[in-house]
Amino acid sequence: MTTRIIIAATRKNRIAPSLAIAAIIATFTLTLTNFGPDPAPAYPVLLGYCWLVFSPLLIDTGHRTLTWFLGYLRPIVGDEGTDDMTRRTFKLFFHSKHLIFSVALAPVFGFFAFKYAAQAGYSDSMTALITTSFSLAGFMAGIGFWGIVVMGWVIADLCRRPLHLDPFSADGYGGLLYVGRFLVVGAALFFSGSLFIPFANVIFDMFAADRQVLLAYACVAFYILFGLSIYMAPYCVFTTKSSTKRSASMTNPSSCWTSSATTAFRPKTTT
Numbered sequence: 001m002t003t004r005i006i007i008a009a010t011r012k013n014r015i016a017p018s019l020a021i022a023a024i025i026a027t028f029t030l031t032l033t034n035f036g037p038d039p040a041p042a043y044p045v046l047l048g049y050c051w052l053v054f055s056p057l058l059i060d061t062g063h064r065t066l067t068w069f070l071g072y073l074r075p076i077v078g079d080e081g082t083d084d085m086t087r088r089t090f091k092l093f094f095h096s097k098h099l100i101f102s103v104a105l106a107p108v109f110g111f112f113a114f115k116y117a118a119q120a121g122y123s124d125s126m127t128a129l130i131t132t133s134f135s136l137a138g139f140m141a142g143i144g145f146w147g148i149v150v151m152g153w154v155i156a157d158l159c160r161r162p163l164h165l166d167p168f169s170a171d172g173y174g175g176l177l178y179v180g181r182f183l184v185v186g187a188a189l190f191f192s193g194s195l196f197i198p199f200a201n202v203i204f205d206m207f208a209a210d211r212q213v214l215l216a217y218a219c220v221a222f223y224i225l226f227g228l229s230i231y232m233a234p235y236c237v238f239t240t241k242s243s244t245k246r247s248a249s250m251t252n253p254s255s256c257w258t259s260s261a262t263t264a265f266r267p268k269t270t271t
Helices: 002-012 016-035 042-072 079-093 096-120 124-159 177-206 213-251
Strands: 257-260 264-267
Touching: 002 042, 002 096, 002 124, 042 079, 042 096, 042 124, 042 177, 079 124, 096 124, 096 177, 096 213, 124 177, 124 213, 177 213
Parallel strands: none
Antiparallel strands: 257 264
8 A cells, every 4th residue: 555655646746856856955955064064974874865765766667667567478478367467466566565574674774873873973853864764764665675576476477377489589588588677677676775885884884893783784685685586586597498498499490389387398289
């Protein structure tokens, strides 16, 4: 429900990018006022705030990418299969299960934001603003984590279905070239969260002697490994399947082929 509201509000509000830029400038000005002429302490907060104000646009882009990709699959999966995938995908995409990630990430972001702001010497009002903003960023990041899970689920669902592929397609992947591009877009959206890496580096330096820094290391490691696995696992599966199909087509090039995750690539019987 939350995801649906965010997407609807983002598409309706055409001036969102301008408001986001204005909010960033205002935050940066307040931070400079807090620190004087040296803006160095402001950069980690500023970059994180940049991600926060643009996060609704990132979520909307993910939704549009799913819509485009499911339409692209229609000749490969068939009308009935595509309609079923579309219904199941968006039911999952808009499900409140994103709270699994959001509820876990919001307090983690807020905790480290509070520790950072207090240690860096921000005023009480700025500390409260930074803590609240980063907690909200953690909640939005949870939606992003769930979105990338849904993208991985789409690829897994695709692998389980019979596919109508062309072994002689010019893209060299049986017509599945855009599966790779779909994964690249998903990875790019997910790793937009790298804007928080400077903030994480500051946390590492500030609390190097504190055991709480281990939680920060664990979060960053999980983020990187999670994103790479979502991209690399489906990529390897489709690369293997495409290579198998091309090899098979060399021995029987006149056959019509289908594929599924359970039957690999087998020729249709013709009468």
